[in-house]
Amino acid sequence: KAGVTQTPRYLIKTRGQQVTLSCSPISGHRSVSWYQQTPGQGLQFLFEYFSETQRNKGNFPGRFSGRQFSNSRSEMNVSTLELGDSALYLCASSSGPGNSGNTIYFGEGSWLTVV
Amino acid sequence: EDQVTQSPEALRLQEGESSSLNCSYTVSGLRGLFWYRQDPGKGPEFLFTLYSAGEEKEKERLKATLTKKESFLHITAPKPEDSATYLCAVQAPDNFGNEKLTFGTGTRLTIIP
Numbered sequence: 505k506a507g508v509t510q511t512p513r514y515l516i517k518t519r520g521q522q523v524t525l526s527c528s529p530i531s532g533h534r535s536v537s538w539y540q541q542t543p544g545q546g547l548q549f550l551f552e553y554f555s556e557t558q559r560n561k562g563n564f565p566g567r568f569s570g571r572q573f574s575n576s577r578s579e580m581n582v583s584t585l586e587l588g589d590s591a592l593y594l595c596a597s598s599s600g601p602g603n604s605g606n607t608i609y610f611g612e613g614s615w616l617t618v619v
Numbered sequence: 620e621d622q623v624t625q626s627p628e629a630l631r632l633q634e635g636e637s638s639s640l641n642c643s644y645t646v647s648g649l650r651g652l653f654w655y656r657q658d659p660g661k662g663p664e665f666l667f668t669l670y671s672a673g674e675e676k677e678k679e680r681l682k683a684t685l686t687k688k689e690s691f692l693h694i695t696a697p698k699p700e701d702s703a704t705y706l707c708a709v710q711a712p713d714n715f716g717n718e719k720l721t722f723g724t725g726t727r728l729t730i731i732p
Contacts (some may be wrong), residue, residue, distance in 0.1 A: 616661075
């Protein structure tokens, strides 16, 4: 059974540009959540989608957005990139929504460097 | 606000030297407490989920326990391949009733051959 797949694995962008990251959850999982991981802040919750609806959102500016498609695949977008957006972006999936206590499985992440 | 604190930040052990990692939390309405292992440059790998005080789970050299205020990850006779960062996370509703995972900053474990 394939795990959570994230693309691209590595990318470099310039300040002011935008970026789109993609995530394919584990087959059968309908919940997808996104996290930002940096050395200083650790893992920070961005948002969660379940059945194409955003269920929850962390404390990030509006430049960070996401969506989920009918096949449960998800994308996140960051516009007007800043140097501080350099981080490992992790996607995670679970079979149920965030309030169900289901185990959450992570992908390998997308390393974003903003120069 | 939910808080998750892991200690120690870093731990160096000799191969075979058993020890414990601590995760203390302050949340209301705990749904679950999760332990993950993360290797450098990779995503967190799921280890355990604990739901209620008194619960214990084991996997190879690892054993996780849970009380009302903290969780321990016990490592028995560790091997060098156990070297990694171990992350603890709690799932609980926020003030608006939304559920999310709150992570600790992790314990970086190094096992010396």
